[in-house]
Amino acid sequence: MIKKRFTTDFIKELEELFTWRRDVRHFKPDPVPPKILDHLLSFACKAPSVGLSEPWHFVQVNNLDLRHKIYLNFKENNQKASQNYKSKEQTLYQSLKLSGLNDAPHHIAVFSEFDPSQGKGLGRQTIPQTTAYSTVMAIFSFWLAARAYGVGVGWVSILSPPDIIQLLDIPKTWELIAYLCVGYPKFFQNIPELEIKGWEKRNPDKHKWLIK
């Protein structure tokens, strides 16, 4: 049956999903059942993709030695990044927990093919980054569905992509889009942690349209 529109109650609950969807860095150790992880991946595969290229590859990193090396890569790059800040700001930066790599029961690396044969290049001639953008929508689909299940996702970006590609022995034609920590959150929040900790706050001006 054709689904024309959704109910007002559904839209309200969808808004709650967006409100309570956080970037999670504090995880319980309990694993997520494989059946749920598979369902989340199927949500990811419903994402739009340029030319129907489906350029994404979802990689579960289960090897503990690899995970530890990835944590060390985060630690090194986070230490470097902290050098960009001074005095109080640096102290605040260093107090932030910017990844759940050591707690999360699941590590999922997400890659995107630069130039996939699937899709035959349609839609990519002027903006080749559209494959990466498609993969981002797959990741966000995974993330939203996860939150509906009460599962938290944390997107770690403080990693060196060439190092991760080498560590995980990934083809050079793929790019690292995200490294996700996945598991049940220790607590639920409707306000971003960076706002709670005083790093940054939301900008109400973003709710205004620019008109041309």
Add this chain to the structure above:
Amino acid sequence: MIKKRFTTDFIKELEELFTWRRDVRHFKPDPVPPKILDHLLSFACKAPSVGLSEPWHFVQVNNLDLRHKIYLNFKENNQKASQNYKSKEQTLYQSLKLSGLNDAPHHIAVFSEFDPSQGKGLGRQTIPQTTAYSTVMAIFSFWLAARAYGVGVGWVSILSPPDIIQLLDIPKTWELIAYLCVGYPKFFQNIPELEIKGWEKRNPDKHKWLIK
């Protein structure tokens, strides 16, 4: 009240939302009420963003002369792109309707700041594209909420970003992420149009995890 998880019914309906969310190219002329457009923008503003940088700018292009110039830019770049294909594939490409620029009642250009001061650079040192990725998640939030309201979104990528930035007099420090056609769809589909027309089909292998 803390929202821990959502009901099985909600998850099922969320899956329907993803299933019926299409890239729309066939629009009715009826405008979308401003109140709904504003609500969709507020969904976009709930998207995750690197360092809470909220790098997105949503621009309604209402000027008909500008819209026409943008359509001509699409037409030119689409014509160029069609030269990449030969014989039957080229004929098929040329038969595809790849934008609803001439039908959609709303044009929305979405830009992302390369290096926003908001967020103070957190999370961007090793993967600076994370601002663009944040904006992609804002666009997809808008898109999903739109579909819940029965409103269609079509992402046009066959445009030259420098031309669009010049036409719309946009700061050089912003990048064009997407040009969206927005309006009520002429029909609803749960299968991608590119699959229906025989351009490409979904790859079932994408539903398999890679394990490391």
